[in-house]
Amino acid sequence: MPAEAGGRPDRVQAPFGRRLCEVIESRAAGGYRIFTLADQTGPPPAPGQFFMLAASPDWSGEGGRPYLPRAISHARVSEHVKGGLRLDFLIDEVGPGTSRLARMKPGDGCWVAGPFGGRFSLPKQLNSKAAGAILVGGGIGIAPMAVLRRELVDRGIPSRTLLGFRDQQHSGGIDELFGCEETRLAYEDGSSGHKGYVTDLLLQLLEGDDSGSAAVYSCGPPAMLEAVRQICLERGLPVELALESPMACGYGACFGCAVPKAEGGYMRLCIDGPVVRGDEIASAMAGEPAVG
Amino acid sequence: MAEPSSIDLATEICGIGLDGPVLNGSGTFDALAARKVFGDALIEDFPFDCYVSKTITMNPRPGNPPYRLWETPSGMINSIGLPGPGLEGFLARDLDGLAEFGVPLIVSVMADQVEDFEVLVARVAARDEVAGIELNVSCPNVHSGLIVGEQPSETEALMKALRPITEKPLVVKLTPNVANPHEVAVAAEAGGADAVSMINTVKAAAIDPTVNRAWLGAGAGGLSGPAVRPIALAQVRAVAEAVTIPVIGMGGITDSESALEFILAGARVVAVGTENFRDPRAGNAVKDGLPAALRRRGFASLAEAQSATLG
Numbered sequence: 001m002p003a004e005a006g007g008r009p010d011r012v013q014a015p016f017g018r019r020l021c022e023v024i025e026s027r028a029a030g031g032y033r034i035f036t037l038a039d040q041t042g043p044p045p046a047p048g049q050f051f052m053l054a055a056s057p058d059w060s061g062e063g064g065r066p067y068l069p070r071a072i073s074h075a076r077v078s079e080h081v082k083g084g085l086r087l088d089f090l091i092d093e094v095g096p097g098t099s100r101l102a103r104m105k106p107g108d109g110c111w112v113a114g115p116f117g118g119r120f121s122l123p124k125q126l127n128s129k130a131a132g133a134i135l136v137g138g139g140i141g142i143a144p145m146a147v148l149r150r151e152l153v154d155r156g157i158p159s160r161t162l163l164g165f166r167d168q169q170h171s172g173g174i175d176e177l178f179g180c181e182e183t184r185l186a187y188e189d190g191s192s193g194h195k196g197y198v199t200d201l202l203l204q205l206l207e208g209d210d211s212g213s214a215a216v217y218s219c220g221p222p223a224m225l226e227a228v229r230q231i232c233l234e235r236g237l238p239v240e241l242a243l244e245s246p247m248a249c250g251y252g253a254c255f256g257c258a259v260p261k262a263e264g265g266y267m268r269l270c271i272d273g274p275v276v277r278g279d280e281i282a283s284a285m286a287g288e289p290a291v292g
Numbered sequence: 293m294a295e296p297s298s299i300d301l302a303t304e305i306c307g308i309g310l311d312g313p314v315l316n317g318s319g320t321f322d323a324l325a326a327r328k329v330f331g332d333a334l335i336e337d338f339p340f341d342c343y344v345s346k347t348i349t350m351n352p353r354p355g356n357p358p359y360r361l362w363e364t365p366s367g368m369i370n371s372i373g374l375p376g377p378g379l380e381g382f383l384a385r386d387l388d389g390l391a392e393f394g395v396p397l398i399v400s401v402m403a404d405q406v407e408d409f410e411v412l413v414a415r416v417a418a419r420d421e422v423a424g425i426e427l428n429v430s431c432p433n434v435h436s437g438l439i440v441g442e443q444p445s446e447t448e449a450l451m452k453a454l455r456p457i458t459e460k461p462l463v464v465k466l467t468p469n470v471a472n473p474h475e476v477a478v479a480a481e482a483g484g485a486d487a488v489s490m491i492n493t494v495k496a497a498a499i500d501p502t503v504n505r506a507w508l509g510a511g512a513g514g515l516s517g518p519a520v521r522p523i524a525l526a527q528v529r530a531v532a533e534a535v536t537i538p539v540i541g542m543g544g545i546t547d548s549e550s551a552l553e554f555i556l557a558g559a560r561v562v563a564v565g566t567e568n569f570r571d572p573r574a575g576n577a578v579k580d581g582l583p584a585a586l587r588r589r590g591f592a593s594l595a596e597a598q599s600a601t602l603g
Contacts, residue, residue: 013329013330016330016331016333016334016337017572017573017576018570018571018573054570064365064366064367064519065364065365067368067517067570068363068368068569068570069570113571113572245358246358246361246362247361248370248566248569248570249568249570251325251326251329251572252325252326252328252329253320253321253322253569253572254370254372255360255370256361256370257360257361258356258375260357264354265354266355266358271329286358
């Protein structure tokens with residue numbers, strides 16, 4: 001791992017405990033929602049990090065779920081006019097936890113712990129010959145890509161962004177998170193951009209590229225991540241993937257978020273990830289969450 | 293009339309002096325990982341009055357294949373499989389760090405044969421940093437095929453083999469997956485145990501929501517969280533009435549009120565487990581709320597609650 005490379009820590013340290021933040025906005029974004037929290041005390045998170053979130057009060061709904069907080073990466077961080085931070089989250093309602101988060105209204109509370117996990121490396125840390133970055137996002141996985149993209153822009157590091165979606169309904173957040181920026185799009189249903197997968201765009205880009213000068217970053221559905229990982233491994237291209245896994249705590253306590261390592265054994269995705277190098281893991285498919 | 297803040301929470305378990313009655317359940321708070329995540333703030337405000345390590349085995353273990361977790365109504369099922377560095381790795385790399393938190397340390401150990409248990413207890417007990425040892429007996433004995441903690445005779449035999457090895461407190465972690473936990477507890481006491489801790493997780497399974505198969509990689513696991521609290525309270529009460537050694541009570545404790553319920557059921561001290569996952573400061577919250585919770589029930593001290601009998 002490129003931790004500490006260049007003398008820069010690989011993660012922003014979380015305040016000890018959880019803090020109650022106010023929901024200040026919640027809005028539809030295609031088939032998804034974006035909600036915004038006012039975080040008065042937490043530090044600015046780095047690209048790739050995530051938070052454990054739980055609505056408060058009444059987190060547990062009928063049937064006693066959700067019970068555990070949900071691990072969600074921020075989609076944007078900015079300064080709040082009242083001090084502290086605005087943290088935007090892109091949410092897809094796939095289960096009781098994400099649905100409860102999506103139903104939060106302005107003025108509601110949300111328990112926040114984090115930021116947890118490690119950050120994306122910078123292109124030069126991932127690949128000393130890198131002239132820039134290629135970002136490959138899919139579905140709600142565009143959220144951490146948007147954060148990384150913004151940091152690269154701020155640092156003057158060139159990047160190209162490839163985004164893939166099933167259909168228009170599943171491209172929520174793209175306008176808000178990437179509105180003014182140059183992106184190349186793929187839709188599986190052909191409703192816009194390239195008809196097919198975002199990995200088609202990646203292959204096209206790599207054909208015309210000096211492959212040795214790229215550093216690739218990706219977040220999205222496990223099958224997409226695994227395809228990106230294979231494409232990069234075959235070409236000897238350094239790649240970092242932001243993975244997901246069922247996770248109870250986010251800070252190394254539960255040992256639930258096991259992801260098989262390439263060398264055998266398991267990593268804890270919350271503290272050893274969620275950003276992993278493509279050659280560190282056995283597969284990006286192993287930790288696919290289905291708990292929502 | 294005592295002020296809430298004047299209620300003294302200091303207590304002891306098996307002669308180990310504690311600033312308060314709040315422990316962690318083994319395997320529910322990796323203090324070394326948490327220190328990396330939260331920094332020295334964890335040391336300054338450590339959530340527990342006594343720290344119980346995750347279970348140490350003779351050899352390093354990778355743990356179970358994913359998936360390892362399933363969320364249930366008011367709880368969760370885990371099937372983690374005791375990943376860890378093994379005895380040598382623990383002694384060489386982890387123990388020093390665990391001693392820096394400034395609270396007594398109980399080390400949990402497990403083996404599948406008595407010979408290995410003897411080595412684990414001897415090596416761990418020999419370290420000055422270690423105040424006591426918890427015996428995780430939820431593993432089958434390779435010779436008998438029986439899960440030690442489900443059999444009073446196996447539990448007593450194991451205790452009798454381990455008792456001469458150390459004078460440090462030996463705590464037996466009881467499983468709830470038996471008809472009569474108090475029989476195992478009585479056997480543990482007869483074999484020389486200094487305390488029992490309970491409950492371990494309740495055997496549980498989950499079905500994949502999309503495919504017709506078991507969800508957990510290991511097929512089944514253990515249920516924890518508030519879902520098991522009523523079971524734990526009943527078992528703690530039954531065991532506390534049957535033995536003279538102290539009980540470390542746990543099972544779905546989320547706050548000072550539920551912690552006090554365990555004290556009233558007969559536990560000397562309590563442990564916070566799954567709630568740590570929801571709130572890294574769950575232990576602090578339980579302890580901070582205890583003086584007020586004691587006062588609400590009319591107790592002037594923790595000792596009064598510890599010696600109270602239920603009507």
